[in-house]
Amino acid sequence: MIKVVLIGSGNLAQHLIVAFQEAYQFNKNVVLVQAFARKKETLTHLLDSNKIVSDWEQITQADLYILAVSDDAIHEVSTQLPYSNCLVVHTSGAMPMTILNSKNRKGVFYPLQSFSKDKEISFSSIPICLEAEHQDDFLMIEKVAQALSGITYAIASQQRKALHVAAVFVNNFTNHLYQLGAEICEENQIPFAILHPLIQETAQKITTLKPELAQTGPAIRNDQKTIDAHEEFLKNNPQLNLYKILTQSIQNHGKKL
Amino acid sequence: MIKVVLIGSGNLAQHLIVAFQEAYQFNKNVVLVQAFARKKETLTHLLDSNKIVSDWEQITQADLYILAVSDDAIHEVSTQLPYSNCLVVHTSGAMPMTILNSKNRKGVFYPLQSFSKDKEISFSSIPICLEAEHQDDFLMIEKVAQALSGITYAIASQQRKALHVAAVFVNNFTNHLYQLGAEICEENQIPFAILHPLIQETAQKITTLKPELAQTGPAIRNDQKTIDAHEEFLKNNPQLNLYKILTQSIQNHGKKL
Numbered sequence: 001m002i003k004v005v006l007i008g009s010g011n012l013a014q015h016l017i018v019a020f021q022e023a024y025q026f027n028k029n030v031v032l033v034q035a036f037a038r039k040k041e042t043l044t045h046l047l048d049s050n051k052i053v054s055d056w057e058q059i060t061q062a063d064l065y066i067l068a069v070s071d072d073a074i075h076e077v078s079t080q081l082p083y084s085n086c087l088v089v090h091t092s093g094a095m096p097m098t099i100l101n102s103k104n105r106k107g108v109f110y111p112l113q114s115f116s117k118d119k120e121i122s123f124s125s126i127p128i129c130l131e132a133e134h135q136d137d138f139l140m141i142e143k144v145a146q147a148l149s150g151i152t153y154a155i156a157s158q159q160r161k162a163l164h165v166a167a168v169f170v171n172n173f174t175n176h177l178y179q180l181g182a183e184i185c186e187e188n189q190i191p192f193a194i195l196h197p198l199i200q201e202t203a204q205k206i207t208t209l210k211p212e213l214a215q216t217g218p219a220i221r222n223d224q225k226t227i228d229a230h231e232e233f234l235k236n237n238p239q240l241n242l243y244k245i246l247t248q249s250i251q252n253h254g255k256k257l
Numbered sequence: 258m259i260k261v262v263l264i265g266s267g268n269l270a271q272h273l274i275v276a277f278q279e280a281y282q283f284n285k286n287v288v289l290v291q292a293f294a295r296k297k298e299t300l301t302h303l304l305d306s307n308k309i310v311s312d313w314e315q316i317t318q319a320d321l322y323i324l325a326v327s328d329d330a331i332h333e334v335s336t337q338l339p340y341s342n343c344l345v346v347h348t349s350g351a352m353p354m355t356i357l358n359s360k361n362r363k364g365v366f367y368p369l370q371s372f373s374k375d376k377e378i379s380f381s382s383i384p385i386c387l388e389a390e391h392q393d394d395f396l397m398i399e400k401v402a403q404a405l406s407g408i409t410y411a412i413a414s415q416q417r418k419a420l421h422v423a424a425v426f427v428n429n430f431t432n433h434l435y436q437l438g439a440e441i442c443e444e445n446q447i448p449f450a451i452l453h454p455l456i457q458e459t460a461q462k463i464t465t466l467k468p469e470l471a472q473t474g475p476a477i478r479n480d481q482k483t484i485d486a487h488e489e490f491l492k493n494n495p496q497l498n499l500y501k502i503l504t505q506s507i508q509n510h511g512k513k514l
Binding site for chain 1 (some may be wrong): 370382412437466468491502510
């Protein structure tokens with residue numbers, strides 16, 4: 001039985017608590033024994049209050065300490081932890097494993113997904129990217145990750161950095177393009193919902209077709225007439241610049257193929 | 258019973274033929290009586306060869322002629338059609354209704370989706386954007402559209418132009434961001450499949466949450482440390498410029514809220 005203590009009370013920490021509780025119903029080999037939150041009341045809707053502590057000295061001994069805290073807080077929290085030679089992992093895509101205090105054994109447990117407070121999400125489809133200093137520790141966090149998700153990857157710190165940048169492109173930047181599309185709709189009294197099926201299909205298509213092969217539209221087929229018409233349509237719109245740069249980028253990539 | 262003739266043999270024409278045949282099994286009020294293709298053999302795998310013609314003079318009389326041809330060909334094909342005062346619609350997102358020859362009654366029947374040759378797609382979830390000069394004609398193409406899809410919208414030419422630009426943002430440009438993400442993964446020996454669940458979730462989220470409210474990541478939370486680290490990571494990469502411009506665009510939009 002692997003005993004886990006979770007430190008943090010934000011979005012990810014809360015999703016993890018739910019996931020650990022669900023996992024425990026199917027797999028008694030991993031158990032969340034305690035959560036640490038500066039304000040206990042932020043977690044009482046999810047966990048028995050006797051399992052929540054807000055005082056470092058009350059933190060119990062466990063096999064694994066998971067820090068689900070902001071990037072800036074990881075080093076400090078790992079230093080505060082009143083144990084040494086325990087296994088401590090952070091959950092950040094952006095930080096190297098070495099940001100953790102060296103008094104404990106280090107690792108990373110990074111669920112690659114975008115968590116929103118008001119959006120439920122099933123952990124079972126979330127890839128968890130794992131890293132550890134020691135082989136035994138890796139095997140332990142792999143067991144924990146598999147109890148939650150089943151989709152696990154060994155990803156070293158330098159790769160995780162690349163992955164985090166790639167995630168910004170496919171998640172944050174993509175969502176911003178959705179926003180620009182929604183704005184163009186709104187300005188023209190068109191319900192944005194008309195575009196939902198196209199958005200779903202675009203996202204679905206790349207699971208079976210490489211994105212470079214799935215590329216369609218006026219840019220890739222060098223349809224200058226349509227591009228001109230679109231640029232004319234956007235001429236007083238701050239989106240014109242982005243339209244031009246993304247069109248250019250698609251055409252530059254097309255040439256490389 | 259509404260009799261339809263389809264003109265064209267490309268991706269969209271082929272998907273429409275399949276959709277008309279499926280629809281006919283459930284709804285005998287709409288029937289595809291003939292298809293026109295310059296080369297009959299491009300459609301013989303989909304339709305009885307006695308229903309395919311490649312000579313303008315063999316085109317039969319029908320209630321509705323659907324032109325599924327390239328934007329450049331719409332005007333000429335609508336001129337070639339050896340009938341007058343019939344209802345003729347094109348299927349383009351980019352072209353106004355007025356591109357059609359005036360000898361017939363005009364309309365537009367625009368299925369808003371991205372069609373690939375090797376990717377099956379169910380028409381039942383595709384929004385069809387409709388426009389017609391005359392109310393009676395609108396009601397007829399609405400019946401046809403509902404036989405195929407069930408999701409229909411009345412969209413005037415000027416709105417359709419806006420919609421087409423918005424579609425480029427959420428489909429073509431988004432797919433390009435997927436490609437950039439895939440390239441960053443590849444350069445760092447990371448399987449792109451790790452990002453698939455994040456891509457699906459990002460696309461799913463905006464069906465219940467407005468994109469501006471779904472925005473996450475370093476740009477929107479002004480996390481300059483992470484932005485700097487990402488820019489440093491991309492410093493010799495042609496993607497750096499796009500990273501900066503998209504980050505700036507997210508931040509400019511955040512200020513407007």
